[in-house]
Amino acid sequence: MSTALSITEQRNDYYSNIKLGNDLNKQTQMIKNSTQQLLKAQSIAANEIVSSQNRIREGVDILSYQLGDVNNGMQGLKAAFEFGISEVVWQIEQNREVLKNILEVLLAPLDTQAKELRKRAEEAYSNGWIDEALDDFLKSENKNKYDFSVLISIGIIYLFRKKDKSKALEYFEKAIKYSKPKSSYHTSFCSSSCCGH
Incomplete structure (x- = not known):
């Protein structure tokens, strides 16, 4: 026991x-x-x-x-x-x-910075601050030149807000180049924007 x-x-x-x-x-x-x-x-x-x-x-x-x-x-x-x-x-x-x-x-610090600048630019654009939006979109492009959504936004600002068709065409052509492998929708959107104006 x-x-x-x-x-x-x-x-x-x-x-x-x-x-x-x-x-x-x-x-x-x-x-x-x-x-x-x-x-x-x-x-x-x-x-x-x-x-x-x-x-x-x-x-x-x-x-x-x-x-x-x-x-x-x-x-x-x-x-x-x-x-x-x-x-x-x-x-x-x-x-x-x-x-x-x-x-x-x-x-990817540059990509992160580019995304933050793009968000800031989109907010400025939605508030009607066109110059600030363009400035931030351009800074975003410098950080990531392949982001075709930024290039489209810059093209739209130049076409409709700044009335600079040659600059708009330049950015739409860049957007077509970089969107082609990723998005046929954005490619056709940019193509129609280039041809339509």
Whole structure:
């Protein structure tokens, strides 16, 4: 009976050391060590029991009970492990997405600046601040000369607001060049703007 008590004490110590967030390798080693200690303790208990038929029967009952405890403990560990791993994987995935977005911004600072300037220019245009809009669109073009939406906006400002058809045509031709591989709609829009005016 003293062996059963020490096994119970060992089991309680084992449960107190298994916690979510601890090092997985360390916890795996602890599970392995606890299982080996439990088996060793059970083996010692079995050797003590062999001396008589009654003791064998009692030992089998105790061993059966303890194996049930081990099984229950392993099932609980499995559930806790699966839950913990799921949470860790989710957190890693979230961090990966955040880091990926940060990396994209860091690797493309000119593109990021161009987008910000384009947004600012669009806001200025919608407020009727045509000179400010044109200034920001031109700055955006300097950061990313392939953004055909910016080129179209500049062309529209020159055509309808500044009444400078040659500048408008210049920007619509650039927009046609850069929109062709990406958007047939924008290409035809620019073509019709060039031909229509």
